[in-house]
Amino acid sequence: MFEKEKSTASAWFRQLRDDIVAAFEALEDSHDAGPFSDMKPGRFEVKETKRQSEDGSDAGGGLMSVMRGGRVFEKVGVNVSTVYGTLGERAQQAMAARKGIPGMTEDPRFWASGISLVAHIQNPHVPAVHMNTRMFWTPHAWWFGGGSDLNPCIEYDEDTAHFHATQKAHLDPHGPGHYPRLKEWADEYFYIPHRKRARGVGGIFMDDYCTGDWQADFALAQDIGRAFLPAFLPLVEKRRVQGFSDSDKDTQLVHRGLYAEYNLVYDRGTKFGLETGHDPDAVLMSLPPLAKWV
Numbered sequence: 331m332f333e334k335e336k337s338t339a340s341a342w343f344r345q346l347r348d349d350i351v352a353a354f355e356a357l358e359d360s361h362d363a364g365p366f367s368d369m370k371p372g373r374f375e376v377k378e379t380k381r382q383s384e385d386g387s388d389a390g391g392g393l394m395s396v397m398r399g400g401r402v403f404e405k406v407g408v409n410v411s412t413v414y415g416t417l418g419e420r421a422q423q424a425m426a427a428r429k430g431i432p433g434m435t436e437d438p439r440f441w442a443s444g445i446s447l448v449a450h451i452q453n454p455h456v457p458a459v460h461m462n463t464r465m466f467w468t469p470h471a472w473w474f475g476g477g478s479d480l481n482p483c484i485e486y487d488e489d490t491a492h493f494h495a496t497q498k499a500h501l502d503p504h505g506p507g508h509y510p511r512l513k514e515w516a517d518e519y520f521y522i523p524h525r526k527r528a529r530g531v532g533g534i535f536m537d538d539y540c541t542g543d544w545q546a547d548f549a550l551a552q553d554i555g556r557a558f559l560p561a562f563l564p565l566v567e568k569r570r571v572q573g574f575s576d577s578d579k580d581t582q583l584v585h586r587g588l589y590a591e592y593n594l595v596y597d598r599g600t601k602f603g604l605e606t607g608h609d610p611d612a613v614l615m616s617l618p619p620l621a622k623w624v
Contacts, residue, residue, distance in 0.1 A: 332467055335544055339465040339551075340412045340443040344393075346463075346555045347410040347445050351395055353559055354408070354449075357566055358400050364571030366452050372400020374408070379609040381413050389415040394612040398619065402456075402570055406449040407615035414441040417468075420605060431470045441467040444476065445555065446599060448616035454582035455569040457482035457489065457530070458589065460616070461558045462599065463551050472544070474551040477512060477535030478558050479520050480565075483585035484578060489569070490531045493561045497534050500557035504550050512536050522592050529592045537598070583622035590621050 351374055358371035375398075380391040392411025397403050417438040444464025451458060463476030480493045498509040516535035521528050534554065541547055593600050593616050603613035 332472065335472075335548070336441055336443065336465070336467060339548060342548075342552060343410050343412075343443055343445045343463070343555075347393065347395070347408055350408050350445075350447060350559065353563060354397065354403065354406060357402050357563070357570075358397075361402050361570060364453075365573060366401040369399075369401040372397045372403055379409075379411065379612050381415075381609070383415045389413060391609075392612070394609065394615060396615055400452070402452060402566065404450050404452045405619040406447070407612075408445070408447045409612050409615060410443075410445045411612070412441075412443040414439075416440070418605065431468065437469050439469055446616070447558075450586065450618045451566070451570075453570050453572065454483055454574050454578040455486075455572040456566050457569075458586070458618075459562050461555070463555045465548070465551070471540065473538045473540040474547050475537040475539060476551060476554050477516055477533055478554070478561065479516055479530050479533030479535065480562075481530035481585070481589060483582040485531060486569075489565045492564060493531070493533065496561035497554075497557045500553040501534065501550075504546075504553065508550070509534065520592070522588060522596070524595075525588060525591070527588075529588050580622065583620055584624055586618040586621035587623045590617055593617065 355371070355373060358373070361367050361371070374395040377394045378391065379394050381389040383389045390411065390413035392409060392413070394407065394409050396405070396407045398405050400406075417440050442464060444462060446462040448460050449458060458481040459478065460481065461476075461478035463474070465474050466472065478497070480490065482489065494513070501508040501512065512534035513532060516533045517528065519535045519537075520530060520532065536554075539547060539550070600613055600616070604610060
């Protein structure tokens with residue numbers, strides 16, 4: 331049961347990954363004016379990741395695609411994975427506490443697939459961005475999660491408005507209540523309690539999402555993914571040609587510190603990936619190449 335749905339979701343996440351990688355390399359090729367345009371266009375380095383169970387058996391894996399030192403992207407990772415096996419005791423406890431799933435101890439099997447993206451940009455006028463969408467299955471329950479959020483160090487109101495409007499346009503066909511609910515969810519989730527501030531200007535986010543209608547829920551997860559490129563690419567194209575000062579770059583490095591703190595302390599995906607034995611380089615690819623604390 332659910333083998334067809336799992337295969338369908340996994341294939342779609344891989345296709346979304348391919349589309350995004352192609353679009354980002356096209357941005358590198360087209361950047362022929364402004365800062366860093368004299369550099370060589372960046373390309374993704376692709377590494378296959380493998381995961382093993384405690385007994386050494388196959389437990390899935392994926393592709394880690396990372397571009398470093400491009401003329402638009404200072405560091406961007408686009409990872410896709412499909413992993414499976416049994417949840418360890420700590421992961422079982424965390425899952426049971428969060429979702430209240432009965433039977434997890436007796437049958438701790440799981441399957442998870444998804445795409446995760448984080449982009450840190452050379453030009454501080456271009457916002458950093460995060461996107462992920464995923465499906466999780468156990469014999470006791472299944473659900474979807476994911477979203478995308480914008481993380482500018484130098485904020486432009488019109489950029490924030492475009493990012494949110496594009497997401498709203500993709501979510502509204504699923505019902506007018508989805509966008510405001512997922513926007514509020516993102517505002518709560520991407521908040522840094524010890525800094526008493528958001529890490530960016532928000533976006534959309536959902537987790538543990540299951541209405542019982544797999545097709546409808548998968549369609550919603552797909553449109554979260556489809557919204558990403560039209561929400562983000564125009565901002566890159568507009569801002570990548572702007573000049574910037576040393577002070578602007580310093581502002582960017584300090585802001586990246588917030589991003590690192592959030593991902594290491596609060597992010598559920600980071601915790602789950604490390605807890606279940608996934609490749610740590612893939613799990614931590616979201617960290618910026620350079621950051622600064624003052």
